[in-house]
Amino acid sequence: MYATNYHRASSVEDAVNLVSTSDEARFLSGGQTLLPTMKQRLAAPSDLVDLRHVAAMKGISVSDGSIRIGAATTHAEVAGSSEIAKACPGLAHLAAHIGDPHVRHMGTIGGSIANNDPAADYPAGLMALNATIVTNTRSISADDFFTGMFETALDDGELVVAVEITAPAKCGYAKFPNPASRYAMTGVFVAKHGDGSVRVAVTGAGSDGVFRHQAMEQALAQNFSAEALSGVAVDDSDLMADIHASSAYRANLVKVMAKRAVTAAG
């Protein structure tokens, strides 16, 4: 790791101001990607602005089906929230299966989605749940927020403050982890919303990051059951291929995990 300057932000405004003082400053949330990258000298921010102590960015609130999760809330806190488990059990399940206990007690929802790793779990969850990402300047729909592999709609210095979700009627997540990293080799989040619409979002498989699978959404809107997906074809032409999984294998996993997510949703 190269030398860096550490700052602990006290408020959202403080964090945004601190990060604006240097072109090479970075927000630090749970640090589960940034710190290992720095240790390998693959990233060298001049300054780190720690967000984990900003009170306005922490905590979970649920009322009348409206869920708000502060960006600095850890995966363990989401996984352990009885309110989330009740309002959006698929999301609690997702959070409970990110990484390992160490990762879950450090990593945060805001950090995860701002990084938008193509194999991270939260992007699939938030896209399927039609979440709204609240930043220090605006609100962005999940569909607009995730723009590609490691790419988001965030401007320079823009900070994710919270995530807002309307509790779905049903939801479920199924992941097939990469045997080595345990990131999603394919993860599918399925949500049936109050208006009857269905969203299916896939992570770990797309060659340009998280994506929605329209054909599955249509099939499930007609008949929300695993069998409804049997006739849906998954095209592998836009799927990733690497030493762990070919695109054809990932296409298979997309379908299998989607079925299992539907079954999990009940």
Place this chain on the structure above:
Amino acid sequence: MGMEGIGARVERKEDKRFITGKGRYTDDMVVPGMKHAHFVRSPHAHASIRNIDTSTAMKMPGVIGVLAGDELASDGIGSLICGWMIHSKDGSPMNMGDWRPLAQTKVRYVGDAVAVVVADTKAQARDAAEAVIVDYDVLPAVTEAVDALKDGAPLIHDNAPGNLIYDWEIGDSAAVDAAIAGAAHVTRLDLVNNRLVPNAMEPRAALGHYDEGEDHYTCWTTSQNPHVARLVMSAFYNVAPENKLRVIAPDVGGGFGSKIYIYPEEIVCLWASKKTGVPVKWVADRTESFLTDAHGRDHVTTIQMAFDADNKMLAVKADTIANLGAYMSLFSSVVPTFLHAILYSGQYVIPAIHCNMRTVYTNTAPVDAYRGAGRPETTFALERVVETAARELGISPAELRRKNYIREFPYQTPVILCYDSGNYEASLDAAMTAADYNGFPGRKAEAEARGMKRGIGMSSYIEACGIAPSAAVGSLGAGVGLWESAEVRVNAVGTIEVLTGSHSHGQGHETTFAQLVAQRFGVGIDSVSIVHGDTDKVQMGMGTYGSRSGAVGMSAVVKALDKVEAKAKKIAAHLMEADEADIVIEGGQVKVAGTDKALGWHEVSLNAYTAHNLPDGMEPGLKEGAFFDPTNFSFPAGCHICEVEVDPETGKTEIVQFVAADDFGNIINPMVVEGQVHGGVAQGIGQALLEGTHYDPETGQLLTASYMDYTMPRADDLPGYTVSNTVTPATTNPLGIKGCGEAGAIGAPPAVINAITDAIGNNDLAMPATPQRVWAALRSAQ
């Protein structure tokens, strides 16, 4: 068996310090004035070095020295060697390419050391290493052994045309071919034994300290055999003569073979300490471990097994290409030959055996012994072909094995080895009973109803441990003898130190070696200390690998104990005015049998040192040494059974049952032995299901250089194990020990793959059997 004697399930004395963070590893060592090294390593798999510019790095903060290969060469530091000469079948010696500790003209794999920076801090050394400018002329690279032999492949060493190191054979080729031609049935398989990265928990490290006043060097390093390290660094690398070089291997956090060898870094740290005038420490980071620790396996094999009409084995023919990487590591030549090919008889009566072995250079990390060292490769090929043959012949795999087991001992195989003892059917029966093998069809049907594919597979492995005897290995090309030494020092107060040339890096010697003494003299193991890992304390030893600490190292202790016991009895007989033949030692007392006369053990030892009243002519003291050179290898064997369920939708395999029934001969501490089996099986399952090493075939970059891509087994990947032992004592050492360290890693892989191929109905499945591969094999079977 006493409470702490042979056969007792004694908790390990060393574990308290390990699990409370009180272990003392090389990185814990601090010497006044010590500085830190960082190595400049090649980012290319194959390149000529045009120029190395250290001028900028020299001016960086904290930098004490930046040293490169030309300087090392001009100081006379030698090239790394392979310590076992193998001749090709045409009689020519193996083609050993030059391996400089710091590359001068050419780099041959990603991670090859080019220069070293010594600085006040690790970070400063690393910063300066980034400022060393190496001008490379990048050359085409080759990473697969089969490709390296092809016409037009990049030439890695000028003195190894076609990248061939040797083309060696053993056995009667004509007899084998005749048997195959006349056979009622021949089973043939093409197999890959996948390359593995050792991944010891503690990365390699070295601290070199040159003391100018004494003109003496000390090297603390992560070694399985510090005496061999000293010998090689003195005799071949010209670092310092043996009397001027002390090598200390303190607590070492796992080796699995990868810490047998002498690597460039310890040589360079010692040399750099003299050059810079400061003690120099280097500790690998995990990436360096992946890149530069000697890897294991990497064989491509075609094996054929021939049967007569009665399903009796007639012949085995194996043809293998083995990848030895960019350089010949210390024992790399012997692993595919005398640790591999001579095991092709397995547990079976096979009249004709032939193995041809071609070893080749590639632009990858050096490959050498890794837990099992050649024997896992043999067992995988043999036990896959036996199980496959049973399926082809339509008889049960157990019956085919039973029909062909060796039943009379000693048994001379056609390929050098002579097995001294064993009972292979006993292991098979024990494993089948423990696994409820006969109940498998019911379990398979139940799984089928849940949509899961269930399979069962077995392997009957044999291995050769306690590599020996010295004269024999010498005649086969070994550069060293393979005995072991011990010294037993009884102190005046009766406490005992055992000095051994074996080295413990996870095996529990501090406990099990003490159990030998407890058994002999009836003293508690707390009054026995084991001293190892320091060339200034222990005169000479060959170290620990290939399960030689029990069969060879403990046997040396036994010989020394014999001498101590004899002298103690003489002293006691003199003191108690009794006949020496009537003296017995038990329960910490030295007694005259049949009388109430007795002395405490400590009274005898005190008398040895006061020397006030010793037999006429006896020297004072109670201290004896011994060397033990066994007459043969020992031959652990056993039967492993694996039962799996495959999810046909994803190809994911779950091991639902793993049974190991092993014959390790006599056992000193069953708990330690079970631990060895558990760890070995975990590594075997890791090879079979999880661990794949991938180099980019174009660039030679290691793609699996971290745990993000290299799948190390985790607790939730592994089942519980059902382990048991049958016992036929070894006849070639006084304790009847056969050894247990590699058995799990040898027996498990074929059992796992035999089970999965049974489940999916497709025999064409490579290791590691990842979900993707199993899914693809399932689809092609349908």
